[in-house]
Every structure is written in C-alpha cells, then in structure tokens.
Amino acid sequence: MKRVLAIGDIHGGLKALQQVMKRAEVTPEDKLIFLGDYVDGWSDSAKVVSYLINLAKQNSCVFIRGNHDDLVHNWLKTEETNETWLAHGGQVTLDAYRKLTDEETKKHNTFYSQMVDYVVDNDNRLFLHAGFTNPNGPQHEYFKPMCYWDRTLWEMVSAMANKPKDAFKHYPKRLDLYNEIFIGHTPTQRVGSDVPVNYQNVWNVDTGAAFKGAVSIIDVNTKDVWQSDPVMSLYPDEPGRN
Template sequence: MKRTLVVGDIHGGYRALLQILERANVTTEDTLIFLGDYMDGWSESPEVLDFLIQLNQTHTCIFIKGNHDELVIDWLEERFENINESMWFKHGGKATVEAYANIDKVKKKEHIAFLKELKNYYLDSENRLFIHAGFTNLHGVEYEYFPKLFYWDRTLWEMALAMDETLGKEDLLYPNRLKIYTEIYIGHTPTTRIGQTVPVNKACIWNVDTGAAFKGPLTILDINTKEYWQSDVLPSLYPNETGRN
C-alpha cells in the first residue's frame, strides 16, 4: 500500500534516520516528506546529506528547508564572520564544522547544491501543508511577505498551543491561519518543550519534531493513519556526544 510519510528534524542523526526508515518498513512505493533541519547537532550531518541525495534517486522524496539548513549554506559559502562566536556555532553548528573537516570541496559543492534546492513548503492535492516552522500571513503561505518565516516562525505553533480547544472553525475567535489548510505538518519547535517525545496534534497542526536534536527520538509519521515510528533516543545512539544540549 502506498503511504505518505513525514519525517521530523534529523539534526545530523544519521543512525536515527536509518532506524526509522527500517522500523517503518519504508519501500519505494512510499512518498517521503522531510520537514527540514537535516544539519547541526550530532556528528553525522555530511552522512545525512549523502544518504538523502542517494535516497532521492530511488524514492519519491520532498525536502523542506529548515533554518539550520539555511545557516549551513551560509557557512559552507563562507558568509560567516567570527564563526566560533556565532549563535549557530553554539547551537549545533560546532558539530557540523567538525564533521566537515575532512570533507573535500567536490562533496561540499554537492551538498550546497542539494541544500539550495530545498523547498520553502509543500502543499499537496488535499490541501495539506508541509513546512518547517510556520507562516504569519492570514491568507496563507503564497502571500507571505517574509519567506524566512517559513523556517524561523514559532508563532503558528505557539498560537495552536494556547488556543481554547473548545473553539470550532465557525467561531469568530478561531485563528484565520488555522482555517486555510486541512492539516499543517511542522518541525522546528521540539515537542519536548511541552514534555512530550511523540508527535503532538493541536487544532489542524501536527508537530513531528520530537526532540532528536536534544534527548528525544527521531520520528516518521504516516499522514493518513497517524501511525508513527521512532528511533532510539539520540544520546543513546551517540553516547560520546551532547547534540544541541
């Protein structure tokens, strides 16, 4: 049976990525939608990109851009000043810098090309939106004035968390942003911030970032059945590392 599977933030956790694809029994019949943040945190960001580039040759894949992916492009293209003092370096970038120490220029160019092809968002035929972080325009992503919000915004998720759950879409107080799409799938803000290590559904939003950058697992979710599979928690897969902690 063909499935559409959405993958949360990987953050250099190559071993976790292999685990979830195996545990979900992913085949070439499945469509895979990756929500971004492939880089930064654990030590295998280059391996993650190599694997995804190859996976794209054999599977139907959609790759969304995350904020860390954009930051890595800036670093690979040498647009950073005082790297060691940057917020990026302190929040996962250090592991990426170290991981690329022995990567040659040809491979780096291949990775830059992949990262530059990432989508800001994906909207499917059933009006389901897949985006790394969120958007602010009340008419939807096509009208967003500030595209960087697609991979930096947290207000969409914070709004959903703060909502009165008894509100229906017909209520005047129901947020307009949540009326536009059938479902919205996001990463960016780990569910571990609210004490969860599983995907969390609020209103029409499904947050699939289950904290793989920190102490949580990586998650892959079937968007039709809502069944999900998870890796081991990342610190157990990288016992000598700290991730983004």
C-alpha cells in the same frame, strides 16, 4: 496505497534516521516528506545530507528547508559564521564538513539550493518546517524565512489546545486555509510529549532529536508513528546539545 510519510527534525542523527526508516519499513513506493533541520547537533550532519541525496535516487522525496539547513548553506556559500549558530550545533556541522572533498561539498550545496520552503499536496495539506504569519498563507509572507523560523503558529495552537472551533470568537484565518499542517522546528517536549503532537489541525513532528528525544516518522493518512531510540543513546560519546 502508496504511503505519504512525514519525517521530523534529524539534526545530524544519521543512526537514528536509519533506525526509524527500518522500523517504518520504508520502501521505494513510499513518498517521503522531510520537514527540515537535517544538520546541526550530532556528528553525522554531513553524512545525513549524503544519505538523503542517495535516498532521493530511489524514493519520491520532498526536502523542506529548515532554519539550521539555511544557516549551514549560508556558511558553505560565504564561510561566514556566528557564535549563536556555532553554539547551537553549528560547530559540529562545521567540523564534519571539513572532512568532505570539494566534489562532495559541491553536491551538498546543490542539495541545499534545491530545498523548498513549503509544499501543499493534492489533499490540501501544508508541509513546512516552522510556520507562517500571513493570514493568506506562506506564499504571501513578506519575509520568506518565516517559513523556517516562525514559532507563532505552534505557540498559537498550543494555547488553543484542542478546544472546538466554535469556542473561539475569532478563529485564526490561517488555520482554515489547509486541511492539515505538518511542521517541525519546536520540540514537542516543550508541551510535555515525546511523540508527535496534534493541536487543532497542526501536527508537530519534531520530537527533540537535537536534544534528548527521537527522530519520528508519521504516516500523514493513518497517523501511525514510528520513532528511533533517543538520539543521544545512539551517540553515547558525544555531548549533544543541552
């Protein structure tokens, strides 16, 4: 059976991505769903995007838009920066892009433009970077960037932990829309875990690659997990993000 693999936040850690792809023994037969935030954090941000562009030539890939991807794309289009972005990994990405040729940058711009905010598969599983607030689903969000900025979905299910559905008088309607929801965006270390975490029907696959954690891959059918070494250990001469 063809595997469907969801890949969590990468944040410029190309060495970690390549390592975990090898550990998961990824082949061209596997469908790969990347949950966003390919850039900002470690020095290989631009190289990660180049790697993904080439990977899509041999694998069936879905590239979800993350908030950091949107920030970088906006900079590529407008050259506008802001101090918050630069302080949260943007400066490293900006420096990396200054080494690219105009032709390479053009290809990257196309890559960012073609990302999707979310995808729902044939098994009614939703994949998106962050979350959504509309009780009828992300397609009804008035403010579309919620798909890659929202944290309320994860905060909600974290507070609910894994109590049975009938323990809640008013079970959140948005959780009933999908069989499972796969997200990134909020490091699992915030709930005390270094591996992907499942609360209710939501799986969080962001295992802190931007900080002191790893890049993770999860088989969405079997729930097998593969991880890289902590990304910071693969970039020992870089300060990373505190």
